[in-house]
Amino acid sequence: MRKAFLAEDGTRLAYRDEGAGLPVLALAGMTRDGRDFEYLACHLPADIRLIRLDSRGRGASAWADWHSYTVAQEARDALALLDHLGLDRVAVVGTSRGGLLGMVMAAFAKARLTGLCLVDCGPVLERAGLQRIGDYVGVVPPVATLEQxxxxxxxxxxxxxxxxxxxxxxxxxxxxxxxxRLGLPYDPALRQSFDAALAAPTADAWPLFDACAGLPLALIRAANSDVLSAEAATGMARRRPDLIRVDVPDRGHVPFLDEPQSLRTIAAWLDAVRAFAASQPAATAP
Structure with missing residues (x-):
């Protein structure tokens, strides 16, 4: 069952909050929403509280000015959800764009995180893969039914x-x-935001990745990904020798997260997150 809260600019944002125990915030990709994590949800252990946010303009969340469809704003929205729920810290599982949100959160609010699992995402993304994504953002396929x-x-x-x-x-x-005919479960104006971001000069995102230092970190890469290259993943592992990493065979961008390789990696990462969370001092009351 979805719940909702208001972001700082008044945009109504929807989320799901299920289970009890270690809080894990799941952040989906560019045009996706919290339903992407349903495959994973049924495999999580009983001590996990899974929180799934529909970013602004996606799923059950309200549409907003397309200029606000940015990684920076969506990361602030995620932190606002933590405030709304009264959570000091969470672990983040982020697929594609959701992983970028997680890295931004680590860079600017590291104390709010207990770990980050990146799914087919990193500080270097292949332009060809991004352009392929751009081909379908905001575009309704020329078919009439879901079966087609x-x-x-x-x-x-x-x-x-x-x-x-x-x-x-x-x-x-x-x-x-x-x-x-078919429609889209997100604001088609995401296309304008995506095009603007793709046209902007490429920023160095390695500092965002390096900001995750000290946090339990995992990388689930699709072996056939055209977005995150094997070279980039190797560079990430070189900077973080403790990176819990897997390449999921027979998958492109992005894995479904119920593959055996994905589940084993997430289980190992959650073990590291539990240990890290237990080592942190309890938050003090204001």
């Missing part, structure tokens, strides 16, 4: 050995069935 959309998704680059029913589930998450 599922058939198109089955040809997603880099994905192999995916059951047909999984693409049907994905179609229902990525599109909305309307009368005789």
């Amino acid at each position: 959309a599922a058939d198109r998704l089955a040809a997603s680059p880099g994905f192999l050995k995916v059951p047909t029913e999984r693409w049907a589930e994905e179609a229902a998450r990525r599109y909305v069935q309307l009368e005789g």
Whole structure:
């Protein structure tokens, strides 16, 4: 069941908050929402409190001025959710853009984190992969039904050995069935924000990655990713020898997170997060 709160600019943001125990905040990709983590949710141990945010303009959250669809603003929204829930610290699982939000949070509010798991995301992203994503942001596929959309998704680059029913589930998450046509479960104006970001000079994001120093850190990379290269992942591991890393076979951008390799990596990372959280001093009352 979704709940909601108001961001600093009054935008209504939706989230799910399920379970009890160690809080884990899940942040989805550019055009996605908290439903992306349903595959993972059913595999998490009983001591995990999973919080899934629909970033502004996505899922059940309200649409906003497209200029506010930025990594910086969405990271502030995530921190505002922690304040709303009265949480001092959380571990973050971030897929694609969600991972960028996690790195920004580590850079500017590190004390609020107990760990970060990056899913097919890092400080260096391949322009060809980003341009491919740009080809579909804000674009409704030229088909009339979710079944037809599922058939198109089955040809997603880099994905192999995916059951047909999984693409049907994905179609229902990525599109909305309307009368005789499909719609999008997000604000089409995200396209304007994406285009503006892609046209801007490329910033050095390694300082954001380095800001994660001391936090339990994991990387789940799709072996066939066109967004995060093997070279970039190796560079991340070189800077963080303790990085818990896996390349998930037969997956493109992004893995579903219920693959055995993904689940083992998340389990190892959660063990590290528990140990880290237990070592931190308790927050003091104001």
